[in-house]
Amino acid sequence: MTLATEPADLDAVRRDIDTLDQELVAVLVRRQHLVARAAKFKRSDSEVLAPERVVAVVTRAQSLAAEAGGSGALVGRIFESMVAEFIAFEGHERRGAGLIANDARDNSGVDQRD
DSSP states (O other): OOOSSOOSSHHHHHHHHHHHHHHHHHHHHHHHHHHHHHHTTOOSHHHHHOHHHHHHHHHHHHHHHHHTTSOHHHHHHHHHHHHHHHHHHHHHHHTTOOTTTSOOBOTTOOBOOO
């Protein structure tokens, strides 16, 4: 993604980042709901972990990032972290914890269940 115009100052860059973050959150929530739906089809932890699927998703993200002019390595690390979090979420969904309706993390991202 390239901007149509270069931001004039740091505040403008931060506003652009804030706008992008809002879009990212909406996409992540859509992904969360799809992961919850996928969990219903999986019968075992190995189907949730699916290491070959993780590799495929991360590799694809790296390629897409490079094609878009970004850092495949950076995007790969972000996707590895994101996928790991969604795998944990999916495991909870499979066990009936229902984290969509009952999020056990506070706003800092710290798990409050322990």
